[in-house]
Amino acid sequence: MELTVKLFATFRDGRFEKAQLDYPPGTTLANIVDALRIPRDEIGVMLVMGRHAELEHTPAPGDTVAIFPRIGGG
Amino acid sequence: MDNILRIDMGAPGGPKATMEPVGAYAGLGGRGLTSVLVSKEVDPLCHPLSAANKLVMSPGLLTGTAATTSGRISVGCKSPLTGGIKESNAGGQAGQVMARLGYAAVILEGKPLNDDLHVILINKDGVHFSVDNSLRMLGNYATVDKLRVQYGEKVAYMTIGQAGEMKLGAASIACTDRELHPTRHCGRGGPGAVMGAKGVKAIILDEAGTTLRAAKDPVAFKAAGKVFADGIKKHAVSGQALPAYGTNVLTNILNEAGGYPTNNFKTGQFAGASKISGEAQAALEVKRGGSATHGCHRGCIIQCSGIFNDEHGNYVTKQPEYETVWSHGGHCGIDDLDVIARLDRLDDDFGLDTIETGVAIGVAMEGGLLPFGDGAGAIRVLEEVGKGTPLGRIIGSGAGIVGKCFGVERVPVVKNQALPAYDPRAVKGIGVTYATSTMGADHTAGYAIATNILKVGGFVDPLKTEGQVDLSRNLQIATAAVDATGMCLFIAFPVLDQPETFQSLVDLLNAFYGLSLTGDSVVALGKTILSAERDFNTRAGFTAVDDRLPRFFEQEPVAPHQVTFEIKGEELDKLYNW
Numbered sequence: 293m294e295l296t297v298k299l300f301a302t303f304r305d306g307r308f309e310k311a312q313l314d315y316p317p318g319t320t321l322a323n324i325v326d327a328l329r330i331p332r333d334e335i336g337v338m339l340v341m342g343r344h345a346e347l348e349h350t351p352a353p354g355d356t357v358a359i360f361p362r363i364g365g366g
Numbered sequence: 367m368d369n370i371l372r373i374d375m376g377a378p379g380g381p382k383a384t385m386e387p388v389g390a391y392a393g394l395g396g397r398g399l400t401s402v403l404v405s406k407e408v409d410p411l412c413h414p415l416s417a418a419n420k421l422v423m424s425p426g427l428l429t430g431t432a433a434t435t436s437g438r439i440s441v442g443c444k445s446p447l448t449g450g451i452k453e454s455n456a457g458g459q460a461g462q463v464m465a466r467l468g469y470a471a472v473i474l475e476g477k478p479l480n481d482d483l484h485v486i487l488i489n490k491d492g493v494h495f496s497v498d499n500s501l502r503m504l505g506n507y508a509t510v511d512k513l514r515v516q517y518g519e520k521v522a523y524m525t526i527g528q529a530g531e532m533k534l535g536a537a538s539i540a541c542t543d544r545e546l547h548p549t550r551h552c553g554r555g556g557p558g559a560v561m562g563a564k565g566v567k568a569i570i571l572d573e574a575g576t577t578l579r580a581a582k583d584p585v586a587f588k589a590a591g592k593v594f595a596d597g598i599k600k601h602a603v604s605g606q607a608l609p610a611y612g613t614n615v616l617t618n619i620l621n622e623a624g625g626y627p628t629n630n631f632k633t634g635q636f637a638g639a640s641k642i643s644g645e646a647q648a649a650l651e652v653k654r655g656g657s658a659t660h661g662c663h664r665g666c667i668i669q670c671s672g673i674f675n676d677e678h679g680n681y682v683t684k685q686p687e688y689e690t691v692w693s694h695g696g697h698c699g700i701d702d703l704d705v706i707a708r709l710d711r712l713d714d715d716f717g718l719d720t721i722e723t724g725v726a727i728g729v730a731m732e733g734g735l736l737p738f739g740d741g742a743g744a745i746r747v748l749e750e751v752g753k754g755t756p757l758g759r760i761i762g763s764g765a766g767i768v769g770k771c772f773g774v775e776r777v778p779v780v781k782n783q784a785l786p787a788y789d790p791r792a793v794k795g796i797g798v799t800y801a802t803s804t805m806g807a808d809h810t811a812g813y814a815i816a817t818n819i820l821k822v823g824g825f826v827d828p829l830k831t832e833g834q835v836d837l838s839r840n841l842q843i844a845t846a847a848v849d850a851t852g853m854c855l856f857i858a859f860p861v862l863d864q865p866e867t868f869q870s871l872v873d874l875l876n877a878f879y880g881l882s883l884t885g886d887s888v889v890a891l892g893k894t895i896l897s898a899e900r901d902f903n904t905r906a907g908f909t910a911v912d913d914r915l916p917r918f919f920e921q922e923p924v925a926p927h928q929v930t931f932e933i934k935g936e937e938l939d940k941l942y943n944w
């Protein structure tokens with residue numbers, strides 16, 4: 293299945309901002325971040341179609357997945 | 367900080383200063399002192415521009431000490447914008463100098479007998495008044511440039527621009543940073559208008575001959591300070607993300623989460639967001655020889671700010687922060703960082719709250735004055751404020767007035783103060799804070815974004831109604847207490863996440879003052895402050911209907927999640943349930 297993956301802040305370093313990537317059906321967010329070699333403990337927030345999701349979540353084909361390190365402001 | 371300095375601007379024969387011991391206000395600082403004092407001493411029914419209002423400036427409890435990131439100054443008064451109580455705090459150097467001079471508060475009272483512009487110098491020898499009408503209708507930059515010839519580089523300036531002199535609702539008080547740029551503003555709610563009404567153009571604070579404030583228990587203070595600083599450094603937000611990208615790192619995450627108010631709250635995502643994101647901004651600043659990491663005052667170890675240069679490498683302004691980038695950016699449909707930086711510079715120069723002003727321009731766009739996305743037009747409209755034209759006065763009076771003047775229904779204000787950069791329909795916890803804060807719509811009053819979006823201090827789903835009132839209440843109480851310490855609110859990220867960092871903040875207070883406060887005392891302090899503010903507002907005539915969002919948030923679903931704000935009034939009314 294094809295997903296749009298977006299990375300932000302330091303996660304872009306050595307990777308990409310936005311990519312269309314193909315994954316086998318049943319791929320979880322954990323599989324995606326591991327494949328991108330993003331250390332799980334550096335993850336702040338993951339959004340799938342704008343909603344917060346956990347590592348065990350399985351996106352649907354065509355979904356947009358956004359992965360952020362721990363960030364803040366205000 | 368044993369003394370309170372009262373300055374009667376209306377005394378016969380010219381301004382008169384009196385010093386008194388801190389007395390009944392001992393143990394209070396920052397927002398704690400300003401709010402308790404305003405609530406006790408200011409007639410809630412007075413006109414905000416009248417002699418009866420007071421402008422109270424107070425450094426925090428730890429300001430002027432060796433504790434890191436503790437340089438905030440609070441300004442309190444009855445707000446010309448909301449008609450309720452106001453506390454607005456800023457960084458820059460002023461707070462530290464005022465604290466080192468020994469003042470728990472400096473208060474401007476009364477009303478001058480004529481329209482002279484006064485300059486007040488406060489140094490270790492006392493207070494000196496002068497009249498300088500050559501400063502009339504000068505912006506903050508020109509004002510400081512002129513004053514520094516006379517008063518030098520080693521002082522802190524608090525000034526008002528044209529907006530304050532015209533006594534407009536969005537007028538701020540500028541505090542200079544370490545480079546003497548007037549970029550740190552007590553912005554929200556119009557405190558600059560109150561300073562203007564008191565006839566004061568500038569306050570100069572000179573620290574020559576003063577020292578850092580000394581703790582009662584220096585050994586314990588130093589130890590707690592180390593734990594505190596280590597906690598800030600090791601947390602990913604305060605130690606890495608804020609220094610690298612500044613607060614504008616939020617643009618992308620709010621946009622992805624569908625909570626980024628676009629074109630005056632019509633939709634929750636902005637096509638141009640990535641162009642004005644913190645990532646893009648930091649890269650541009652570095653490329654142009656500015657800086658993406660800069661502290662607004664001595665001793666800040668987070669350094670969320672930066673320096674924004676133009677394409678030729680010349681200084682334009684400090685790094686516009688997230689709310690400023692949003693209010694002039696996505697809210698107005700503008701996706702050009704150079705336009706946004708120019709607007710930020712003009713706001714700082716004229717002495718305007720960037721949130722109120724950007725929202726006002728977006729509301730004017732909705733009212734047909736200019737199209738959404740018109741950056742050049744936005745600059746032109748804002749320049750009217752500096753000229754003091756009727757249109758400029760309307761814009762500088764805030765979003766509520768602009769909405770009335772241009773016949774707009776969708777006016778995002780609570781208690782007449784503009785909503786900041788988070789859509790309350792898609793991030794419901796912040797909606798509770800906007801509705802119920804004593805300050806009017808204010809994100810800092812109870813920053814539910816931390817827990818709703820960023821997963822700091824736990825997680826409460828931003829799209830659900832459950833748990834939002836409790837979340838906002840707890841944050842509003844904690845924030846009121848932090849605002850009393852003089853700590854920058856961004857210490858809240860490590861404090862919320864790391865129990866030992868919270869404890870070290872309490873230890874700092876205990877070691878400094880010889881107290882034995884606990885976490886519970888901090889909560890009690892926060893409640894005392896909020897209760898004083900709420901009591902003032904009640905006596906000023908505010909009721910439950912003032913604790914509501916504008917109706918369109920309940921009626922118009924916002925994309926992409928197609929949600930409205932559906933937390934009931936009865937639930938909002940439970941916020942102050944102690």
Ligand code: SF4
Pocket residue numbers: 435457458660661662663666667668669670671854855856
């Ligand atoms: S973190 Fe930012 S706003 Fe806070 S004191 Fe430091 S530079 Fe100023």
